[in-house]
Amino acid sequence: MKRVRVRAPGKINASFRVGPLRTDGYHFVASTYLAVSLYEEVLATAKPGTPAGDVTVSISPASTLDPAALATIPLDDDNLAVRAARLVADVSESTCGVHLEITKHVPIAGGMGGGSADAAATLVACDALWHTGLSREELSQLGAELGADVPFALLGGAAVGLGVGDRLTAALAPTALHWVLVQSDFGLSTPLVYGALDTLRDGAEPPVPDQVDPHILAALRAGDPALLAGCLANDLQPAAVSLAPGLAEVLDAGKARGALATLISGSGPTVAMLAADERHARNLSAELGAAGYAAQAVQGPVHGAHRVLDS
Template identity: 75%
Template structure:
């Protein structure tokens, strides 16, 4: 951490440092910060063999899209930092049954994120976390990771911890491989277990249609199913070391037609094996004119690539007419950022 931004100091306009830690006059009333963080799709996803540490190496191209989680955190002055409560906002757009499955205890990723920041802050206090859910739950789009990223940013702001993006990312990697990307946003290549990020050039937004499912898929179960499918087929799988150059070239050019043939997800076969109805969704989107389609991450959300914004709206309308919920989105978009 930069010593000039040490937690417990406030930098004033005159350049002096005003100590406020322990000052009962500072922040006598609750403070509130709201952070927005995006969901993601994996435009390209290679998965290596199961490693001895229980993880799989990956080579992924992440794309942050305009479907956001919102996390509002309010301080509870005078309470210990372990006094963390969490609730789900009634403004959430997801199915009530799925919302009811979200843990509201210390296992919630946003709570864990707040505790991580509290551990290195000089004057933390208890907080209440309110999460407005829009990214599908257990949908392969990193919704929980977005919540964690938003909580890291919010608590850093509330407690004046002064963490850099790199420091926040390091904390995020303790919570899950997708958390650093939810902080970064944009487009990126992810190696290792997905947490070794390199930003990718993608100056022109691409347009997509997302079709969520009314159920979730467990990421560990999807990976385990992939391992079983590979074992049964005798497939020899190498450790992935890079993404295809064609993916990155298409993103740099902002060319949906060029990107279409490169869309790939090694986990798709496993997701479809667990949820066979996904095959029908994929076929319907392609039949409705999508340039290409794939299951996002571990699924079951399906992403369809469109030519432009108008095509995405038309494609979403066609899928809605077929009885699906369909959302037109674009990406890349910014990572976790304060909105209030």
């Protein structure tokens, strides 16, 4: 096997509760993750004659994001995909390096876990390329070293995330739900958004969240968008809006055009708008596009990181 292509989904947070700051510098959270049909793709190509730790990365010209945004992506050890490849190399008997070509579709610093999807896809690709034979659980343990969203990008579907979001329990969501994503032409730093939330709380310490709203899980099980619409919530949304006030206009624009509900995904600034069905999502996306918003219809839940081509 000379190369492996793996696709991994971005995510939205149907709910996101944020608790107090932990001693490790992270916050306790309780989140409902949903993998959606906006994918990152990693093509891992073997480099014969080089050591396994020789990892290089490039961004594919097939990427659909703004070139200026793509230019901000690090191509060294600060790239999560590079670090993911090195983690697999550390436990592999392979003596071969790898080049990673990443095709970007998930917004950068958009609250949808694009970098985590790259890392998840790389873990699966390098495991296959080097015949390492790691289980999904073992890959997830490696992924947790890179960030809380990486294990979910491996799992996909719908899940509850506790702790810092990495303690995952799969949630039953048998029916596809339809969303419209509105991307911004800027990113938001996740630590900065959390810091803004702490400032807004003005020293008040919330309890440690140990579960998500059961109504959300019931709505996902039923596949009922109307029921889900009343449950969507994100504690980080006020903080994101305080840093980027224009997001309030985007949230209102979706509601004005018939979205069942709107919320900022994760730390933002991507806005997720819930639609009643596929046709509603297409129409809502078209209306928002005509109004000048970068809107795209997606569905979820979808599968986690998976191979799409070996050669």
